[in-house]
Amino acid sequence: MPPITTIMFKKILIANRGEIASRIAQTCRELGIATVAVYSEADRSSPHVYVADEALHIGPAPAKESYLNAEAIITAAQRTGAQAIHPGYGFLSENPTFARLVKEAGLTFIGPSPDALAAVGNKIFARQTVTKLGVPVVPALENPSRDPEVLQTQARDLGYPLLIKAASGGGGKGMRIVRDEKDLLEGVAAAEREALAAFAEGTVYLERYIERPRHVEVQILGDMHGTLIHLGERECSIQRRYQKILEETPSPAVNEKLREEMTAAALTVAKAAGYYNAGTVEFILDDSGHFYFLEVNARLQVEHPITEWITGLDLVREQIRIASGARLGFTQSDIQRRGHAFECRIYAEDPAHGFLPSPGKVLLWQAPTGPGVRVDAGVVSHTEVSVYYDPMIAKLSTWGQDREQARRRMESALRQCLVLGPTTNIPFLRDLLAHPAFIAGATHTGFLPEHFAQWQAEAAPRLNVAAFAAAVSHKQSTPQAAQSVQSASETPWQHLGGWRIGN
Amino acid sequence: MKTTLHARGNALTVEYRQNGDEYTVTVGDTALQTQILATHEGALTLVVDGQLLHAHVVSDGPRTLVALDGHVYEFARGEKKSSHSRQREAGRLSPEIRSPMPGKILDVRVTEEANVETGQVLVVLEAMKMENALTAEGPARVRKIHVAAGELVELGQLLVELEFPQAATQGD
Numbered sequence: 001m002p003p004i005t006t007i008m009f010k011k012i013l014i015a016n017r018g019e020i021a022s023r024i025a026q027t028c029r030e031l032g033i034a035t036v037a038v039y040s041e042a043d044r045s046s047p048h049v050y051v052a053d054e055a056l057h058i059g060p061a062p063a064k065e066s067y068l069n070a071e072a073i074i075t076a077a078q079r080t081g082a083q084a085i086h087p088g089y090g091f092l093s094e095n096p097t098f099a100r101l102v103k104e105a106g107l108t109f110i111g112p113s114p115d116a117l118a119a120v121g122n123k124i125f126a127r128q129t130v131t132k133l134g135v136p137v138v139p140a141l142e143n144p145s146r147d148p149e150v151l152q153t154q155a156r157d158l159g160y161p162l163l164i165k166a167a168s169g170g171g172g173k174g175m176r177i178v179r180d181e182k183d184l185l186e187g188v189a190a191a192e193r194e195a196l197a198a199f200a201e202g203t204v205y206l207e208r209y210i211e212r213p214r215h216v217e218v219q220i221l222g223d224m225h226g227t228l229i230h231l232g233e234r235e236c237s238i239q240r241r242y243q244k245i246l247e248e249t250p251s252p253a254v255n256e257k258l259r260e261e262m263t264a265a266a267l268t269v270a271k272a273a274g275y276y277n278a279g280t281v282e283f284i285l286d287d288s289g290h291f292y293f294l295e296v297n298a299r300l301q302v303e304h305p306i307t308e309w310i311t312g313l314d315l316v317r318e319q320i321r322i323a324s325g326a327r328l329g330f331t332q333s334d335i336q337r338r339g340h341a342f343e344c345r346i347y348a349e350d351p352a353h354g355f356l357p358s359p360g361k362v363l364l365w366q367a368p369t370g371p372g373v374r375v376d377a378g379v380v381s382h383t384e385v386s387v388y389y390d391p392m393i394a395k396l397s398t399w400g401q402d403r404e405q406a407r408r409r410m411e412s413a414l415r416q417c418l419v420l421g422p423t424t425n426i427p428f429l430r431d432l433l434a435h436p437a438f439i440a441g442a443t444h445t446g447f448l449p450e451h452f453a454q455w456q457a458e459a460a461p462r463l464n465v466a467a468f469a470a471a472v473s474h475k476q477s478t479p480q481a482a483q484s485v486q487s488a489s490e491t492p493w494q495h496l497g498g499w500r501i502g503n
Numbered sequence: 504m505k506t507t508l509h510a511r512g513n514a515l516t517v518e519y520r521q522n523g524d525e526y527t528v529t530v531g532d533t534a535l536q537t538q539i540l541a542t543h544e545g546a547l548t549l550v551v552d553g554q555l556l557h558a559h560v561v562s563d564g565p566r567t568l569v570a571l572d573g574h575v576y577e578f579a580r581g582e583k584k585s586s587h588s589r590q591r592e593a594g595r596l597s598p599e600i601r602s603p604m605p606g607k608i609l610d611v612r613v614t615e616e617a618n619v620e621t622g623q624v625l626v627v628l629e630a631m632k633m634e635n636a637l638t639a640e641g642p643a644r645v646r647k648i649h650v651a652a653g654e655l656v657e658l659g660q661l662l663v664e665l666e667f668p669q670a671a672t673q674g675d
């Protein structure tokens with residue numbers, strides 16, 4: 001048992017919204033810490049406003065003027081007497097300037113130091129520092145030669161297949177895969193043209209192309225007294241538009257030896273950056289077990305519940321304790337990982353139409369329950385899924401003694417999860433969990449384009465029963481119906497008036 | 504009791520007779536025997552073919568949504584179909600491409616007078632942290648473009664006007 005530490009914070013401001021704001025408030029309540037919520041115009045009646053002890057309006061709906069408004073947030077903390085700010089994920093969570101401003105205002109930022117945030121947020125740190133530490137990065141040729149013959153030799157040394165990327169790029173523009181030397185020169189020329197058109201800057205560089213890569217990340221946790229440990233890995237290969245929608249731990253592709261290597265690499269990177277609090281080191285894992293450093297996420301991750309499932313820790317509790325100056329109170333050998341966990345992100349979006357967001361009012365929300373099922377929800381019935389923010393409405397996570405049990409529990413939780421109003425990705429997630437390649441654990445970041453590019457919801461199997469339920473319910477909900485129900489409760493239906501619709 | 508609903512643009516006639524908690528139902532030309540065990544605020548407990556089912560029904564304007572056995576069913580009442588999405592449900596193509604959310608136009612991929620295919624990207628909109636491709640729902644000609652890359656647009660703002668061949672606009 002770790003020694004019981006007195007938490008110095010009496011009040012914490014939560015600089016976020018949605019499910020993560022509610023989740024942080026939950027732990028604060030358990031620790032006896034008062035909470036302050038902040039909200040934008042669009043979130044006046046959002047659940048996160050009500051679960052906190054106090055709530056302050058900080059600006060209009062656009063995030064730039066509210067949840068990204070550092071000054072308004074710090075002022076809110078000072079006005080309410082909060083001693084610390086938990087940034088959640090996204091918004092200002094990885095912003096070193098914000099962390100510094102919080103510190104200068106005499107408050108505590110619940111996260112790594114501003115210096116560590118700046119260090120890991122710098123892409124040059126990523127490649128250069130990490131390489132010096134002996135942590136592998138994806139092999140790349142940063143200054144390809146302009147001489148065709150030299151370039152061909154350089155590319156051969158790098159190895160095929162390779163990827164041509166625009167130096168000032170993003171969003172896949174100017175990117176090209178070259179599998180054979182004969183296509184190299186033409187590929188570079190085309191990528192330069194594309195880059196020039198898109199970014200007004202035609203510089204390209206070459207990188208080894210990793211086939212069927214997995215996205216595997218290591219959770220780390222460290223205090224300000226030099227203790228730094230890992231909590232195992234999470235695999236987050238299932239992505240659409242470069243965003244994760246399903247995560248699991250442990251990764252089906254990571255054995256004990258690989259885990260040892262990857263977690264050691266993660267700790268090396270974190271240590272070099274002087275990192276404390278919770279963080280995640282992301283890697284790409286190829287199909288022959290080689291891994292390459294990607295980046296550090298210097299915050300609590302969306303998918304942290306699955307690590308909580310298998311370690312039994314509350315990461316938000318640890319974050320608050322660490323920020324208060326407490327010692328971790330346990331070491332690496334105290335961490336026991338047990339069983340398997342999945343997380344599914346429920347989005348208000350339409351997977352059959354390019355995952356287009358589907359904002360609107362949630363008319364009915366009902367969370368699943370049962371052994372090994374956890375729900376982190378950002379909505380209740382009648383919450384509006386706003387067009388201003390990320391359309392994630394809830395996270396379901398399940399635990400099982402093994403992968404298959406956790407998977408089946410997730411299938412069942414998704415079946416029970418009711419969202420009426422916006423279109424959601426629930427049917428898509430169910431088909432994903434039932435896919436033979438997914439069941440086999442054969443996941444990679446191109447899994448969805450490979451197996452689900454043409455996905456459509458299966459034909460409604462009980463349309464007739466649903467139509468009957470719609471017809472019969474509508475009568476019950478009319479004003480006459482309410483009266484009839486009271487006067488003849490044994491058979492309310494026969495008293496109801498007609499419903500003529502459609503023709 | 505007879506009602507007509509629309510599901511994905513198809514008319515569906517529901518007719519039922521009640522005897523105590525037993526219902527003899529006909530949907531289209533399919534017969535169904537069911538029992539309603541309980542109802543409470545839009546939640547129904549039904550028995551169909553010996554199987555216990557829970558349905559949740561909510562109405563939202565002309566839409567009625569039913570959650571049943573892990574699936575969501577959407578029905579439309581009435582004939583007025585004003586919004587873009589309702590036109591799509593009813594199988595009718597909308598000539599007006601409007602912004603589904605406030606955001607920023609990243610790219611306009613077509614030019615006026617161009618002919619476009621089903622699924623062809625017309626405009627790329629950045630909103631809700633993502634790039635969203637707005638596509639043509641059927642083969643059409645681009646009649647007018649109302650926005651340019653870099654422009655900020657409001658919810659429902661007209662972006663592109665299409666013209667569908669005559670036959671495609673009549674189906675419902």
